[in-house]
Amino acid sequence: MKYSESLKKNSDFKNVYRNGKSYANRYLVMYVLENGTERNRLGISVSKKVGNSVIRHHLTRLVRESYRLHEDMFQSGLDMVVIARTTAKDISYHEVESALLHLGGLHKITKIDKKKMESF
């Protein structure tokens, strides 16, 4: 991804959970924390409760793909953690995309104006 990298260390995850703000909808939960750099860092977490390895991998890929295709719309300098909820077990790409952008709107970290957001 051009402007972003992934969040890897457990301590980074913990930091975002403890100090970041969170919003949730039906399928996803998103934590956001400013990291003081130019780049965004994205972490994706899918619990074992959601499903087996195939389902979990598939969900992380869907989330990452949604983020990648809309990377330009997000502001920079953020640590983000996206958690998939069990209800997201068998949703399609388009539903993931819409859920992610909805959360972005709630956090007010997207660059597009609100009128455009409501069309999602």
Place this chain on the structure above:
RNA sequence: CAGGUAGGGCAAAUGAUCGCGGCCCGUCCCAGACGGGGUGAGGAAAGUCCGGGCUUCACAGGGCAGGAUGCCGGAUAACAUCCGGUGGAGGCAACUCCAAGGAUAGUGCAACAGAAAUAUACCGCCCCGCAGUCCGCUGCGGUGGUAAGGGUGGAAGGGCAGUGUAAGAGACUACCGCCUCUCCGGUAACAGGGAGGGCAUAUGUAAACCCCAUCCGAAGCAAGACCGAACAAAAGCGUUUACGUGGCCCGCCAGCUUUAGGUAGGUCGCUUGAGGUGGCUGGCGACAGUCAUCCUAGACAGAUGAUCAUUCCCCUGCUUUGCAGGGUGACAUAACCCGGCUUAUCGCCCUGCCUGCCAU
């Protein structure tokens, strides 16, 4: 054709756009970035249940403990796997299934029922004594006999028939079973025959202890090997130019070098291997040998995805040619590598064999 049985194979396809991990090549402002090329999950990658390779540690040799295996022979690096047999069970058959050593070394356990459960006399049968008697027998008693009959039980001291006896009993006899010895076929498990023992073993359980035979050192790639900042440590050198302690010197401190140590981090291990495919030879077969040919993922918080279109498949609805709508289109994601086992699985294809029916 129908039903069955055994085995093998596939695991939706094609294209376009965007994207990701290794590899190779090129360019540049060279810890990187960009461009191009090629490559990138499974039959079970799963469970982590066995067996091995590999690595480190331990180890003269022997024993104990503990664990595993358990009909025989073979295959193999090895196995709890596989192949071929033997025995038993099921099926008309093809074929399938079996934890299949020892209960005759010993110990334990066995609900309920039953008189009694490894030992027995409840009823019954018989004998003896006494009493009574309608002379059929009846009643009472016996440190009397008896396991044939009844009843209980999964199991009652081999089975069954006869002889025998007061009634009975391997007490005796035939057949079957068991045990011992022996002959013969087979590498063997075992099969077939003969003789003897009167039976000394005689309910089941060894995935109860146990006995017998054979095998087994431990931990795992987060194994392990190498490089190695920073901080701190030791030794050596050495300026008094700078900070602090001193009136001054030495010394401490500071600086440089070296040394181990091995942290963060990095590199290797890491994919060419008991390897795949095809042919030939040996073998009933598992498999072995040989020749040719191919190189086919190596991530390290972990790449292999998304969208769209067409076809295929499935589902639903209809006018059952077809049309419309719907469907993450089975299970399941490599993590050092192999050989197995077990479990999950939408559909579909191929082959051998058996039984039945029809036709020839």
